[in-house]
Amino acid sequence: MNSKLIRLASLPIGIPQVANFHFGFEELATIKTGELLLKTLYISVDPYLRAKMAGGHKPPLVAGDIVYSRAVAEVVDSARPEFKPGDKVLGFMEWRDHLIHNGEGLTVLNANGLPLSSYLSILGSTGLSAYFALTDIGKPKPGETLVVSGAAGAVGSIAGQIGKLMGCRVIGIAGSDEKVEWMKSQLGFDEGVNYKATPDIEAAIARLCPGGVDIYFDNVGGIISDAVINRMNDYGRVVVCGSIASYNDTETEMGPRLLPLVVYKKLLIQGFLIADYKTRFAEGIGRLQQWVAAGQLQYIETIMDGFDKLPEAFIGLFQGKNEGKMIVKV
Amino acid sequence: MNSKLIRLASLPIGIPQVANFHFGFEELATIKTGELLLKTLYISVDPYLRAKMAGGHKPPLVAGDIVYSRAVAEVVDSARPEFKPGDKVLGFMEWRDHLIHNGEGLTVLNANGLPLSSYLSILGSTGLSAYFALTDIGKPKPGETLVVSGAAGAVGSIAGQIGKLMGCRVIGIAGSDEKVEWMKSQLGFDEGVNYKATPDIEAAIARLCPGGVDIYFDNVGGIISDAVINRMNDYGRVVVCGSIASYNDTETEMGPRLLPLVVYKKLLIQGFLIADYKTRFAEGIGRLQQWVAAGQLQYIETIMDGFDKLPEAFIGLFQGKNEGKMIVKV
Structure with a gap:
């Protein structure tokens, strides 16, 4: 054949x-x-x-x-x-x-x-990444503010919805007005930012998150992450699930130094790999299936x-x- | 009066x-x-x-x-x-x-x-910072490689010694040959780098840490941290205890972006504040006193x-x- x-x-x-x-x-x-x-x-x-x-x-x-x-x-x-x-x-x-x-x-x-x-998608490493990265590193608590970058993407669209299910206020960052509208109307996000139409992303985050950012679920890196991390609260958690803005870089990209912010704000920044959660996949799939069956979690393909x-x-x-x-x- | x-x-x-x-x-x-x-x-x-x-x-x-x-x-x-x-x-x-x-x-x-x-010093927030930041965030395991920046300083000189007591290979970075010699002969560090006499700090770390860096205890930030973090192993921990290189900056300093490394290497980077450990001071003081009494921990003033x-x-x-x-x- x-x-x-x-x-x-x-x-x-x-x-x-x-x-x-x-x-x-x-x-x-x-x-x-x-x-x-x-x-x-x-x-x-x-x-x-x-x-x-x-x-x-x-x-x-x-x-x-x-x-x-x-x-x-x-x-x-x-x-x-x-x-x-x-x-x-x-x-x-x-x-x-x-x-x-x-x-x-x-x-x-x-x-x-x-x-x-x-x-x-939802029951594969995409959904599992969103679930374990958000719950295990982000540790969301009801009332906290969660910002998701790449929020219309595979992992981000699920992470934001799980954040809502866990009682967070959720702000998504994506690359078009249509995506922002869709996140709000279909996925239940509280607010959204179209980064392509927003010259000052940090000002937008400051306006939409007047109480600061507690958890940043990051799929993109780059200048979007610079803006969000500047608005983090003390003891904020940065879940680094991907860094798509950097994958196409041909040389090491420069950005504002993070370590002073890490010490001033006592931040936690942690990288995530789904393969490390193999022993807990059954737990994650069970939880995701339950939410999907209850109509509480949209999976988008x-x-x-x-x-x-x-x-x-x-x-x-x-x-x-x-x-x-x-x-x-x- | x-x-x-x-x-x-x-x-x-x-x-x-x-x-x-x-x-x-x-x-x-x-x-x-x-x-x-x-x-x-x-x-x-x-x-x-x-x-x-x-x-x-x-x-x-x-x-x-x-x-x-x-x-x-x-x-x-x-x-x-x-x-x-x-x-x-x-x-x-x-x-x-x-x-x-x-x-x-x-x-x-x-x-x-x-x-x-x-x-x-040793029984105050200096010693306690070294002890809790290293053990709680760095989580040293015997046989791991620990790099300490600001290693001749207050917290660094103690963190490195505690690393040795916990079975790590310890490399200190400091600002003179005398300090390096002193860390090795008096504090028992395995190796040292005089960053002022080392044009390529990353190459020096690569040479002294052929198996990579598992824990980086950072007091300084800046280009020294860039060099060390580039040599971190997967699942490495960066304990951010201070960032003295940045405290005198008059504007936001730029450096190579960290987030791609965080996701590639599944790093944990966490800021530390000693005040968060108030309820455990007695434990820390007890441990430090024991080591000092046994002659295993030098305190330098x-x-x-x-x-x-x-x-x-x-x-x-x-x-x-x-x-x-x-x-x-x-």
């Missing part, structure tokens, strides 16, 4: 271009004992892949590598007893429309009343159709083309 | 100058019920006072204020039952050679076999003689004139 695949043709400089990717074909052998033949159904595209291409996120992706990310696939043929044809599985997979897999790290998915793509759209979908992450989680349907 | 006192004459710009201070005199009234007459014995000068003059450390010190800090005094006369003449007391006091005090926040000191100045030396002693903190805790004997 012929497998379509996508390699990184060259390391991007700045924002990735379609030319950084190369489509190829490979004839798949017949599966051997211990192997599975999978048909890919949904592939997740995520900002951290850009960080892998820059070498910051380990292991790095280098030119010539087949790109890989989390995906949902269907088992077509199995030479492993724990998987049978028709099973839907979740795991890290190469960007291929069909692939041979040794089964390592794959989970068989149960029907959960939601579309299969939900395992890449932007699904692009067709394997060939993978580079475009990935690049779109840096152009603000997604609301919620960006997923490609193969 | 005539009291000599020191006011902040003007807010310093950059490094404080003697001209920023003004010596005055005030006739003290006879004490009333509830008051004490104190004779100051030792006064602590600390970098955070500069941060108060810049408004970063609250409450700020403004022009015209009598400067105040922690001090040890002797009770000369008392109209409060819990204090009697001859008692030695510790607390925040204005920079005066004699003063009237309402007793609030004062602790009567017991003889501990150490000089009275020890209550401003630079004592300048005479009330009039207060401004000079304070300014000396920014010129690297102290080894260990800077104290003025009145």
Whole structure:
């Protein structure tokens, strides 16, 4: 069988271009004992892949590598007893429309009343990142003020909603008036800032958060984070879940020094990696499912159709083309 | 009785100058019920006072204020039952050679076999800051690598020694070859860096910490911290105890952005304030006393003689004139 695949043709400089990717074909052998033949159904595209291409996120992706990310696939043929044809599985997979897999790290998915793509969004590492990063590092208390950057994105749109469920006042920062309006009307955020139309972001945060900021859930870094961190209250927590503004930097970017603020305000700034919470995934999924079932948590997906759209979908992450989680349907 | 006192004459710009201070005199009234007459014995000068003059450390010190800090005094006369003449007391006091005090926040000191100045150094907030900041935020584990900046200073010289007691490899950064030699020979540090003679601090840290840095105990901020944080291991902890390099800045200083590193390396960066540990002071003092009594912990003081030396002693903190805790004997 012929497998379509996508390699990184060259390391991007700045924002990735379609030319950084190369489509190829490979004839798949017949599966051997211990192997599975999978048909890919949904592939997740995520900002951290850009960080892998820059070498910051380990292991790095280098030119010539087949790109890989989390995906949902269907088992077509199995030479492993724990998987049978028709099973839907979740795991890290190469960007291929069909692939041979040794089964390592794959989970068989149960029907959960939601579309299969939900395992890449609300019930996958996206939802789990929002839940654990906010609750474990941010430690929200009722009445506190939470600011979320990248608030219309995959993790941010969930983190802000969980903040509301935990009694916080939530202010989201996003890149268009439509996104701000949508966060307020659909996700229940209290306030929003369109950073592209706001020359002085710090003044906007000061106006919308007159009592200061207790928790900053950061997906973007850069000048947006400078502005929010300047408005933090004493003992504020900065949850660093991503830093998309920096992933495309070609050299070390300069910004105002943070350490004086850290000591003056007794801030906590902590980086987050979802893989560290593996032993608690069941707890997180249970909580997220409960909220979704009760209609208290909206999960938002932007699904692009067709394997060939993978580079475009990935690049779109840096152009603000997604609301919620960006997923490609193969 | 005539009291000599020191006011902040003007807010310093950059490094404080003697001209920023003004010596005055005030006739003290006879004490009333509830008051004490104190004779100051030792006064602590600390970098955070500069941060108060810049408004970063609250409450700020403004022009015209009598400067105040922690001090040890002797009770000369008392109209409060819990204090009697001859008692030695510790607390925040204005920079005066004699003063009237309402007793609030004062602790009567017991003889501990150490000089009275020890209550401003190893058994005071200096030693307690080193102990709680390192153990509570840094969470040292045997075999880990600890880098201390401002390592010949009051808090740094103790933090490094406690790191050794907890089984860490300890590298100190200080401002002269003499200080480096002293940290290694007297305090038991494994290695040291004289940052003034080291053009590439990051390369020096890389060479001395081939396995990376697990804990960075930071008293200084600025380019020294940039260098160390670049060499942190995944899940490294940055204990921000002070930021002396920034206290004299007249505008926001720029530096390489930290947030991408925080997310790539899952770092924790946290500011520290000793006042938050009030309920645990007895525990900390007990631990420190035990180590000192066992000869495992050296406490180092630079004592300048005479009330009039207060401004000079304070300014000396920014010129690297102290080894260990800077104290003025009145």
